[in-house]
Amino acid sequence: MAPYAGSTLQAPDGRPDKRMTEDDVVAQLSSGMTIGIGGWGSRRKPMSLVRAIARSELTDLTIVCYGGPEVGILSALGKVRRVMYGFVSLDSIPLEPHFRQARQQGTIEVVELDEGAFYLGLLAAAHRVPFYPTRAGLGSDMMLINPDLATVTSPYPGVDGVHEELVAIPAFELDASLIHMNRADAAGNGQFLGPDLYFDDLFAKAAAATYLSCEKVVDTGTLLEEGSLHTLKIPRIFVDGVVESPRGAHFTECPPDYGRDEAFQKAYAATARDPEAWRAFVERWLEAPSHAEYLKRLDAQGTDG
Amino acid sequence: MPSTSSGSTLKGQMVEMDEHMSAGDTLHEPAARDEVCAVAIAEAFRGDGEILCNPIGTTPIIGGRLARATFEPAMVMTDAVSVLAANPLPVGDDDAERLVEAWMPYRDLFDVVWSGRRHIVMGASQIDAHGNQNLAAIGDWRRPKAQLLGLRGAPGNLVNHVTTYWIPNHSTRSFVPTVDVVSGPGYDRVAPLSAAIRTNHEIRRVVSNLAVMDFETLDGDTGESPRMRLRSVHPGVMVDEVVEATGFDLVVPNEVPESRLPTDIELQLIREVLDPRGLRKTEFGG
Numbered sequence: 001m002a003p004y005a006g007s008t009l010q011a012p013d014g015r016p017d018k019r020m021t022e023d024d025v026v027a028q029l030s031s032g033m034t035i036g037i038g039g040w041g042s043r044r045k046p047m048s049l050v051r052a053i054a055r056s057e058l059t060d061l062t063i064v065c066y067g068g069p070e071v072g073i074l075s076a077l078g079k080v081r082r083v084m085y086g087f088v089s090l091d092s093i094p095l096e097p098h099f100r101q102a103r104q105q106g107t108i109e110v111v112e113l114d115e116g117a118f119y120l121g122l123l124a125a126a127h128r129v130p131f132y133p134t135r136a137g138l139g140s141d142m143m144l145i146n147p148d149l150a151t152v153t154s155p156y157p158g159v160d161g162v163h164e165e166l167v168a169i170p171a172f173e174l175d176a177s178l179i180h181m182n183r184a185d186a187a188g189n190g191q192f193l194g195p196d197l198y199f200d201d202l203f204a205k206a207a208a209a210t211y212l213s214c215e216k217v218v219d220t221g222t223l224l225e226e227g228s229l230h231t232l233k234i235p236r237i238f239v240d241g242v243v244e245s246p247r248g249a250h251f252t253e254c255p256p257d258y259g260r261d262e263a264f265q266k267a268y269a270a271t272a273r274d275p276e277a278w279r280a281f282v283e284r285w286l287e288a289p290s291h292a293e294y295l296k297r298l299d300a301q302g303t304d305g
Numbered sequence: 306m307p308s309t310s311s312g313s314t315l316k317g318q319m320v321e322m323d324e325h326m327s328a329g330d331t332l333h334e335p336a337a338r339d340e341v342c343a344v345a346i347a348e349a350f351r352g353d354g355e356i357l358c359n360p361i362g363t364t365p366i367i368g369g370r371l372a373r374a375t376f377e378p379a380m381v382m383t384d385a386v387s388v389l390a391a392n393p394l395p396v397g398d399d400d401a402e403r404l405v406e407a408w409m410p411y412r413d414l415f416d417v418v419w420s421g422r423r424h425i426v427m428g429a430s431q432i433d434a435h436g437n438q439n440l441a442a443i444g445d446w447r448r449p450k451a452q453l454l455g456l457r458g459a460p461g462n463l464v465n466h467v468t469t470y471w472i473p474n475h476s477t478r479s480f481v482p483t484v485d486v487v488s489g490p491g492y493d494r495v496a497p498l499s500a501a502i503r504t505n506h507e508i509r510r511v512v513s514n515l516a517v518m519d520f521e522t523l524d525g526d527t528g529e530s531p532r533m534r535l536r537s538v539h540p541g542v543m544v545d546e547v548v549e550a551t552g553f554d555l556v557v558p559n560e561v562p563e564s565r566l567p568t569d570i571e572l573q574l575i576r577e578v579l580d581p582r583g584l585r586k587t588e589f590g591g
Contacts, residue, residue: 040411085455087454087455087456087457088455089454094454095452095453095454099452100452103442103448103449103452104448104449104450104451104452105448106447106448112441112455112456113456114456114457114458114459114460114461115415115456115457115458115461116415116418116419116458116461117460117461119412119415134419134461135461135464135465135499135501135502135505136460136461136464136465137460137461138460138464138490138495138498138499138502139460139463139464139487139490139494139495139498139502140456140459140460140463140487140488140489140490140494141441141446141456141486141487141488142456142460145446145447145486158499158500158501159500160500162499162500164499164501165499195386195387195388195408195410196387196410196411197410197412198410198411198412199411199412
């Protein structure tokens with residue numbers, strides 16, 4: 001291979017610069033959209049983007065996720081018409097209390113799938129096929145509670161000569177996905193430094209547009225200084241916007257940069273039982289006009305004790 | 306399964322332990338109910354070999370780790386932070402040093418589920434005579450009286466690999482004639498499904514705070530789905546007590562043995578290695 005004539009560690013000109021703000025991302029979204037949200041439970045959720053939706057005019061959304069506090073927050077604010085999920089949990093608090101309330105009051109529609117089956121819906125969308133087959137769901141009430149779920153008969157006979165019936169998990173058609181990474185470059189190459197990527201790469205591939213927030217935007221040439229090659233799982237061809245958002249996953253965890261803010265999460269969870277506390281939470285945290293202002297309030301709270 | 310008192314066995318092992326290791330003071334306390342339950346869960350894994358042992362909940366985790374530390378050393382275990390750890394870890398200790406033997410992010414975990422090389426221990430808010438489990442909701446699923454954990458991975462688990470249930474509050478509220486939502490399908494639900502599913506599906510045990518149940522009731526080709534059978538009662542529990550606390554007709558054999566007591570080595574492992582902080586006590590109301 002002929003040596004590259006220029007400086008070998010400099011990217012050629014013409015790579016896009018996709019940096020934007022949380023509000024720029026929201027401006028790309030519209031009411032009624034189906035939006036995938038990465039992370040898992042109360043882990044590495046793009047919370048600064050979720051809060052930007054919370055303070056926007058957006059409504060009638062369908063959100064698709066391995067759900068955490070984004071489900072409770074956006075449901076309680078009336079932003080969400082429908083939630084498609086593998087589960088909804090805050091991890092250290094197993095039941096998301098605002099989600100629980102929305103379910104018991106019947107204020108949201110839901111599509112609940114087996115956790116593994118949910119992965120296949122993302123995979124089908126990423127691969128642009130109409131469905132992936134699985135046995136998960138047969139025999140359980142997953143088929144009854146989701147009357148739109150269909151089965152498909154295998155075109156191949158099994159060892160017993162029988163053509164097996166399988167569940168066809170439909171591709172999740174996502175208008176947009178929101179994910180949070182530890183690092184990214186301005187062109188949209190994303191890096192996770194924690195123990196699990198979860199399904200963020202599939203959310204990016206499944207969506208018509210993907211917006212990535214990250215703890216820190218770095219030069220492409222320094223990405224490999226903090227993590228091995230194997231951490232670069234989000235190539236820029238699947239990313240449309242990059243938001244630098246330090247502590248952007250707060251109060252969910254974002255290792256190794258920070259753990260979950262358990263005290264904050266506990267306070268959030270308690271607001272489900274107390275409308276006044278919820279109103280105060282919304283005003284102080286969800287209606288903070290920018291992520292910078294949110295961080296300022298957070299730091300002030302730290303010094304308040 | 307021996308039905309006699311294990312006193313003589315216990316004594317024999319005590320002698321052996323005195324010769325080979327010094328048992329801590331903790332061993333002077335006789336086995337408590339929570340320790341009998343941990344051993345009953347460990348027993349569910351006997352014979353599993355080199356698979357993913359995947360217990361959920363405090364007592365199940367202690368039971369799984371106990372099985373691996375004693376009679377099932379080939380099993381692999383996750384520790385809930387994306388790795389398989391090869392050393393015996395104290396339950397609930399996130400900072401314990403881990404001997405990592407493989408990376409196991411969630412996506413790979415689903416691959417293991419679908420491979421069948423896994424035995425999970427799950428809870429059940431409700432369970433019926435055929436082993437149908439409800440983790441999802443109480444009341445009508447569309448607008449539940451109480452939203453519970455959800456289907457979670459139960460539908461996929463049951464049709465792919467072995468499952469054991471852990472129910473620390475055995476009562477007619479948890480052992481019910483009909484569950485409100487089927488998260489994990491029982492034997493009657495999988496009977497009409499494919500041969501592959503029927504082969505993969507096994508509810509090995511149901512361990513409660515009172516007893517151990519199984520589904521080993523199918524004699525010959527009666528064509529009936531297996532029903533829950535009383536396998537053993539924990540020491541101090543009467544058979545009638547279990548029958549009364551069960552909201553359906555439990556199959557009760559003529560002779561019901563007692564669940565076995567932990568060996569001294571097992572007691573030492575539980576008390577000093579796997580759960581030195583006594584977290585298992587919190588799953589038992591009193």
